[in-house]
Amino acid sequence: MKRNWTRKLIGGLSFTSAMFVFQACYGTPQDFGLDILVEGQVKSKVTGLPIKGIKVSVEENMQYDFTNDEGKFSFYTEPVNSLKIKFEDVDLDQHGTFVNKDTIPAVTDKKVYLNIVMDSK
Amino acid sequence: MNQVIRKHIFRRFKKAETKVHELNYLFWECTTRCNLSCLHCGSDCSKDNANKDMPLTDFLSALDTLKSKSENFIVVLSGGEPLLRNDIEICGREIRSRGVRWSMVTNGYLYNEQKHISLLNAGLGALTISLDGLENTHNWLRNKNDSFSKVDRAIGLAASSSRLNFDVVTCVNSRNWHELPALYDYLILKNVKAWRLFTIVPIGRAKDNQELFLTDLQFKELMDFISEKRKLKVLDVKFSCEGYVGSYESKVRDQAFFCRAGINIGSVLIDGSISACPNIDRSFSQGNIYQDNFAEVWETKYQAFRDRSWTKRGQCAGCADYTDCRGNGLHNWHENKENVLICHNEKIERATKCNLHI
Numbered sequence: 001m002k003r004n005w006t007r008k009l010i011g012g013l014s015f016t017s018a019m020f021v022f023q024a025c026y027g028t029p030q031d032f033g034l035d036i037l038v039e040g041q042v043k044s045k046v047t048g049l050p051i052k053g054i055k056v057s058v059e060e061n062m063q064y065d066f067t068n069d070e071g072k073f074s075f076y077t078e079p080v081n082s083l084k085i086k087f088e089d090v091d092l093d094q095h096g097t098f099v100n101k102d103t104i105p106a107v108t109d110k111k112v113y114l115n116i117v118m119d120s121k
Numbered sequence: 122m123n124q125v126i127r128k129h130i131f132r133r134f135k136k137a138e139t140k141v142h143e144l145n146y147l148f149w150e151c152t153t154r155c156n157l158s159c160l161h162c163g164s165d166c167s168k169d170n171a172n173k174d175m176p177l178t179d180f181l182s183a184l185d186t187l188k189s190k191s192e193n194f195i196v197v198l199s200g201g202e203p204l205l206r207n208d209i210e211i212c213g214r215e216i217r218s219r220g221v222r223w224s225m226v227t228n229g230y231l232y233n234e235q236k237h238i239s240l241l242n243a244g245l246g247a248l249t250i251s252l253d254g255l256e257n258t259h260n261w262l263r264n265k266n267d268s269f270s271k272v273d274r275a276i277g278l279a280a281s282s283s284r285l286n287f288d289v290v291t292c293v294n295s296r297n298w299h300e301l302p303a304l305y306d307y308l309i310l311k312n313v314k315a316w317r318l319f320t321i322v323p324i325g326r327a328k329d330n331q332e333l334f335l336t337d338l339q340f341k342e343l344m345d346f347i348s349e350k351r352k353l354k355v356l357d358v359k360f361s362c363e364g365y366v367g368s369y370e371s372k373v374r375d376q377a378f379f380c381r382a383g384i385n386i387g388s389v390l391i392d393g394s395i396s397a398c399p400n401i402d403r404s405f406s407q408g409n410i411y412q413d414n415f416a417e418v419w420e421t422k423y424q425a426f427r428d429r430s431w432t433k434r435g436q437c438a439g440c441a442d443y444t445d446c447r448g449n450g451l452h453n454w455h456e457n458k459e460n461v462l463i464c465h466n467e468k469i470e471r472a473t474k475c476n477l478h479i
Contacts (some may be wrong), residue, residue, distance in 0.1 A: 022376070024146055024386045024398050025363045025450060026198045028224035029286045029315065031246025037217075046241035057379075063238050076217070078284045 039074040040114030040118055042067045042087060044096065051059075051098065051118060053091040059084035079107055087116055097121040124371075128445065139384050139427050143191045144419055145343040146381075149180050149386035150399050151212065152201040156230050158254050158264045161292055161327040172391045177212050179410065183389050184219065186416040195247070196223045199399055201391075204231040213243035222246045224286075230268060230277030237278040247286040248279050249317075254297035256447060257302065258339065261296065273311075288315035290361070292332045293343055298338075301346055308356060315357040322363075322462060324399070324455060340465070341472035356398075364453065364465035365446035382451045383407075383426020387419055393437040395419075397426060400452045435460025442466055 027116040042054045050071025054105075056076050065073045069110035082104050089098040092104050105112045152174040155162070169429065170388070184196070197217050203209055203225050213242040225240070241265045256269040262267075279287045287307060292394035293301070301318075308316055320340065321333045335343065344366060350358040360366065360373040364381065370377050382397035383405075390396055394406040395418050405425060408418040425431065434446025437460075440446065446466065448454065454463040 021262070022146075022362070022379075022381060022385070023317075024148070024197070024381070025319070025452065026145060026199070026226065026400055027362050027386075027396060028195075028226055028247040028249040029288050030146075030193055030195055031222040031224055031286050033284050033286060035244065035246070035284060037244075043314050063241055065242055074214075076244040077241070104143075112383065 005061075011052045013084045015057075034079055035076045036083075036109075037074065037076050037111040038083075038085065038105075039111065040070045040072070042073070042114060042116045042118060044098070044120065045117045046092070046120045051095055052066060053089075053120070054092045054098070057086045057088070059086060062080050083107060085114065087120070128377075132444065133380075135379055138379075138381070142384050142423070143426060144187070145191050145385040146195055146197065146387070147184070148197050148199050148390075148397075148399055149175075150200065150388065150390045151175055151198050151203055151209075152206050153391045154205045155200060155202045156205060157202070157228055157268060159228075159326070159386050160262050160264060160330060161321045161333050162325050173423055175207055175389070175393070176390055177208060177215060179393070180212075181215060181219075181384075181387055183410040184216070184221070184414040186414050187419075188416065189422040189440035190221060192223060196221055198223065198225040200226075202228055202230070205234065205334075210239050210243040213240065213245055213359075222312070224248060227275070228252075228268070229272035230262065230265075232271075234276065234278060237282070240284065241284060245285065247318075248288075250275050250279060250289055251288070251292070251293050252276065252289050252292075252304070252308075255300050255307070256421035258297045258300060262292070262294070269336070276311050276313060277321070280314075288317055288357075289315070290315050290317045290319060290322050292319045292333075293335060294321055294341065296332060296333060298335060298339050298343060300457055301343070305350060305356065305358070313320065313356065315359075317359055317361050318343065318463075319361045319363055320463075322452060324400070324462070325357075335468075337472040338475060339469045341476075344369045344373055362450065364444065364449045364463065367442060369469065370445075378446065380447070380450045381424040382393045389415070397423075398452060402455045402458075405451070430463070436464060438459055438466070440464075441461075442460070 002022055014076045044051055052067055052069050054067040055064055056073045063075060063077055065075045067073050084102055084104050085100040101118055105114060141168050151174045178349045204227055204362050205475050213223050226249045229250045252272055253259045259269040265403050279285055320335055347358050347360050362436050363370040365378040382401060386397050388396045388399055389410055392411045393411040407422040437443055449461050455462055
């Protein structure tokens with residue numbers, strides 16, 4: 001702890017704001033961005049069973065994921081204000097037909113878990 | 122006077138950093154397969170590389186030996202071309218599940234919209250893409266006719282993400298150095314925020330191709346170009362940390378030269394070797410994850426990295442700038458290590474003298 005304090009003091013005194021921010025010659029910049037892990041499961045309201053193939057996306061963001069055999073999805077994304085997650089049935093009637101749904105989860109931590117129930121059409 | 126004090130404090134800072142040697146940056150050479158055959162490749166990578174990709178579980182076993190990790194610790198996936206691994210997203214997710222951030226260096230050839238999204242989903246946080254000139258020059262150096270159109274697509278996608286801390290790197294050589302102003306304009310047009318410029322070290326495939334190296338005058342002009350563009354503050358242009366550049370130190374980078382290999386930077390290479398930056402001579406290996414505990418090696422070995430006094434030989438022996446340079450970037454010491462491969466400062470000094478005589 002003491003050693004870290006000394007480092008930071010000397011680093012600060014050398015007037016270089018980027019003292020602790022570096023990248024290796026052939027490496028990448030460092031990652032200081034914030035993101036959150038959005039995970040969850042989608043089930044049918046009628047059968048209670050998981051739904052595969054639902055497109056889960058973030059509004060105004062190109063990211064999306066599809067639910068797997070267990071109806072589960074998972075992705076990291078930016079923690080914007082009023083993060084709207086959209087659930088869309090895009091595979092026609094391959095796994096049944098469901099009414100699309102949106103939700104704005106309360107993000108209080110670095111991860112959020114969503115249990116989503118979708119109505120049949 | 123101010124400069125003298127700053128230099129002195131920075132030397133103390135480097136000493137303190139070396140003593141603490143906190144691991145902040147861990148390269149994982151996850152594959153040495155590559156879909157391009159670049160003329161300047163320091164690793165001599167190819168499609169049918171003899172080395173098999175390192176299994177993810179092997180790397181994770183090494184990573185898991187680190188009981189505590191520094192605040193900004195990051196794993197950097199490098200190659201070869203990391204996108205040739207089919208499990209790249211799984212690798213990223215496993216690293217993130219351990220509370221560690223990850224990033225990747227790519228040639229951009231396979232970086233399409235689908236890949237961009239799946240990598241972001243897997244928690245990719247930083248990215249570096251290589252661009253080595255305008256269309257003809259990039260395709261020439263990358264040895265593939267459609268490589269520019271592919272990297273152009275990749276740069277557009279990466280620049281569109283506010284989540285990614287992203288930069289473009291360019292290996293400056295005698296064919297592309299006159300294109301730098303046009304490349305600068307191109308990158309601004311593509312909404313790129315950061316551009317890092319390198320020169321090519323005469324190792325691997327690059328060793329025997331004189332066209333890849335800058336003359337002293339060209340190198341000095343490169344320093345002037347970076348210095349001028351930095352003043353504009355439109356694009357974050359910088360010279361890489363590959364070497365000490367004397368009078369240009371405060372003009373071409375955010376901070377003075379400090380080769381952190383083995384001090385803050387470690388690596389797990391394709392065969393399990395434990396080292397620092399992947400372009401450093403493999404004879405500097407400090408152990409192997411298949412025989413040694415990675416964390417223990419990081420804590421107790423790396424003497425040649427942390428005590429650079431052995432580099433005071435060859436042309437470095439009598440150099441007036443040695444205290445600030447300490448033998449240049451460690452990747453400049455190869456084979457018998459009798460002399461430094463490139464002295465950037467010497468190139469600048471020769472060019473300056475040459476200009477004075479004209």
